[in-house]
Amino acid sequence: MSGLISGSLYATMALGLTIIYGVIHLFNFGHGIVAVLGGYFTWLLLTNAHLGLIPSIFIALVIMFFLGLILFKAAISPLLKTPTWEFSTIIFLLGLGILLENLILQAFGPRVKQIPQFFEGGLKIGFLRVNWHEISLILIVFIFIVLLNYLLKKTWFGQAMRAVAQDMEGAKIVGINIDRTFRQAFALATAVTGFSGILLATKYYMTPHIGWLWMFTGFVIVVLGGLGSAMGAIYAAFMLGITEAFITLYLGSLWVWPIWFIMFVVILLLRPQGLAGGRTL
């Protein structure tokens, strides 16, 4: 059960990375800090502006979307035009991550922050105890994935993104504005990542430093699922969530990382394209 919950949380987290990699072929090393920012914005709106939970999440997501637009316009798109973009964007985003992390630390302090749960209480079935909050999380993630799927498959905006992801030259020929699609994809992924940060903050807790951990988890998931494949990322997220639960139960939580590393190496060697490799978005 706990595996299912963390699996669904990891799935939203990995989707942000997948969208960016699938469309732009850029590996987002600023992923963790974006998720943390989403959580902090929500927390800020909740405690300082005294808004309800749902409005503050919504406003935080809108803010994240525009932040993504600005970041792409200001920094990523000029960097993508340089010949060494693959290297320089990674280092840039790492630098940005440490900058924002310490600014958050400066502004809000190192104390643990938590976003309140959606529902209090829980129910008991035999020896199994489940919180309503955790069930609602799984449902929310499921609805979210369906919505995102609709957005990507049915709307013009999403179709343009998938076209660019599958064949950039072809997309250019049929008149899709590549630069605009990149920008929108980056902004959308920023919002999705921010949303995953919010969900994680309701389940666990949040400090300025937690983003790196979330980010590395996200990396393992997207590589397992195959870079740029949304379905693969979702499968991989549930798989890792469940293995994590088993490792924690039988060996202790400290073994999660070494075992993930071994799984990572084995999958990379046997199937470098990932579990559902080859397909894009």
Next chain:
Amino acid sequence: MILDLLNRKKIAIALGLLFIAVYPVIHGDTYIMHIFVLFFIWALVASNWNLLMGYAGIFSLGNIGYFSIGGYVSGILCKTFGWSPWLCIFLGGVASMALVTLFVGLPALRLSGIYIALLSLIFADSLPTILTQTRSITGGAMGLHDIPPLFDGITRTHSYYITFVVFLVILAIIHKTINSSTGLAFIALRDSKDFAAALGVNEYKEKIKVFALVSFLTGITGGFYVHYLGDISPTTMGIEPFLLTIAMMELGGVGRFPGAVVGAVFIVFGNEFLRLAGTLRLSLLGALICAIILFFPGGLMQFIDWIDTRISRFKTDKTPSPGI
């Protein structure tokens, strides 16, 4: 004019080395000497990283992990068995080489680009958990303390000169490698893999070679670091040393030989000054990294080249041409 005959850059390097060599004699402040020792060590880590990333084009992000393996193995061997620190440092380098080549180098043969980056990053990131798990040997999260120094009764000046010599020797090895046929093979592979393979460069052999060399040298550097400071903990593998080293490499210029050393001068000394800024130090560092990449992609080496050409042009303008 002897100044024109010699390369200006060579003169600058010679003067810099001379200054470092005589510093303990003429001034000899222990705190500044300590920072110099740190500078030697981090400059080596950054230079090795630069060899792997800038020359061989292998996108590794785990070099701090290689460094810590060397340090930990050397510290543990020396402390528990009481062997000579020199032997332990060598064994630490060997251990780092073996582990890294096995877990990162061999899988990396089949991978490219971003996958190697992720693999090495996750490799380095799973080390701290292993360390905290094996508390009885490695001291867990508290780290390893009271590691014996290189020899009894060592003074700051001794360590200064020892690390200085190590610094020169390893830099000479890196320089030699870059200019040897191996280095040429790296550069050929980085710039055009297919063409290099067509000319008979064995990609697998060269990749393993560069991984082994870099991890060995980084591990040895780690050994010296541990025996100099006397302790090591999982914090050494934290995000801060990682970013500092990346900043050194980036500031100096990726893929330029003394670049990482030039960057290290600025970052190590700048970092000490920034301690005045308190908790804002890391933010400033992050901002610096972003700014360099956006506005200064060539790093300081490009800036030095630019000044060099400016001076040359200035000189040729002043000398009257014989025709008039």
